[in-house]
Amino acid sequence: MFHPLRVSAVERITDDAVAVTLAVPSELRETFRHKPGQHLNVRYRLGGEEVRRSYSICAPATERPGDPALRVGIRMVDGGVFSTYALKELAVGDHVEAMAPMGRFVLEPRPGHFAAIVGGSGITPVLSIAATLLAREPLARFCLIRSDRTAASTMFLGEVADLKDRYPDRFQLVTALSREEQAAGLPSGRLDRERLTTLLPALLSVPDVDGWFLCGPLGLVREAEGALRALGTDRARVHQEIFHVADETTSRPAAAQVAAAAESRLTATLDGRSGSWPVQDGESLLDTVLRSRADAPYACKGGVCGTCRAFLVSGEVRMDRNYALEPEETGAGFVLACQSHPVTPEVEIDFDR
Incomplete structure (x- = not known):
């Protein structure tokens, strides 16, 4: 779920990077309390097109009862739609939409x-x-x-x-x-x-x-x-x-060259509701869900951020690439929906696990 947050500061920290601070309303204080190392998935409309990106939070994680500090670092990326906008046009008083902090690249304080x-x-x-x-x-x-x-x-x-x-x-x-x-x-x-x-x-x-x-x-x-x-x-x-991750032009390794099912049906559970849809030719599991559920979680669609992580309940899939899940997670049955394609006629995933 996305929430509108007001931009309270935009600081130029290098020639090609800014730090953006987002104000958190009191009613969303606990929603946006982050663990050190987590990131925000943000959404913005530019020229009528929805743009989603993932940015890490650079501020220390605050302890209760203080207000959470949401400050993210954004570096200009060649051809990057949102990063270019953030550096050249984003201003105090603007609003961006953000999901609750997420990510497992964290370290809870300990000796x-x-x-x-x-x-x-x-x-x-x-x-x-x-x-x-x-x-x-x-x-x-x-x-x-x-x-x-x-x-x-x-x-x-x-x-x-x-x-x-x-x-x-x-x-x-x-x-x-x-x-x-x-x-x-x-x-x-x-x-x-x-x-x-x-x-x-x-x-x-x-x-x-x-x-x-x-x-x-x-x-x-x-x-x-x-x-x-x-x-x-x-x-x-x-x-x-x-x-x-640079665009990959090389072929997949032999172990990943598994033929996709000619016809397959996907069942997916999201926020407690399940649905079932045919997977169109060449379509990822995420794109299949998005045709009927606009609230399906995603950000980069490149196998990097891990926002679309889902549990594979049944069936078999092929992942094009994975730079977000640890071996323990894939071993436990988790996949990236944006990179997964069905190999068996029936596949079931659960975004709520």
Whole structure:
């Protein structure tokens, strides 16, 4: 369900990025109370067309009874309809519609040593995670390893510096710039698997880190995941969120080349109501539901945000791609409706699980 929220601030934080703050009415205070690391799915009409996007909340998670702080970071994307609008036209007093915060890329404050490897706008949810953790848990430490193109393109530079000043003994910051030399710190260059495999043990005791949070473009996340795997990190301690995936032109791997059913029928449960519809040729399960249920949950339709996550009750499906669900989730029977196509004549999914 979407709720209209008033824009209370628009701050330019780099040449190509803004931080947008949304005011929360008192009656929606609990609806929009977020966990550190969650995101907002927003909806807006531009030129008569509905645009949906997903943006991570960068503000620390507030504790009751305070008002929830909804501040999101938006970076301009080439050809991005909403990001272009946000940077050039969105103003205080405008309204955007938003769903309640969601997402499982979260860290509830607890004692321990945690670390993040982020690239570009991947800092957004991690800023909320680190700020919340350090403020609420005096026995926690956090190491942030971030990669950006240049210092001028670095989002939330001041907020991260403030964490370093406020928690000098518990917050460690390492910055790598891929296109610019720094006066101090790491030499310029990408944080690839080889470099991270050498760098990480020099920064901290990798086996003692209780949780790793990887966020940013697909390439960086995969390189970081490979480095942690090479260093023997338990996969259960590694959490990831993809912010950008380039269009895929390569064919699917052999294991995914499963023929779709010639004729199939989908049964779906959403908000306690069930319906059944024929799946049209080439149609995803989400598009099938949307033909009759405009309230079906989605944002990116690219297999990245996880908004359309559903439980596969029966039947078999083929997912084109998945950058949102953890292996434990797919193993438990969850699928992304926007990427799923029926393989069996009958398929049933449940959005309410």
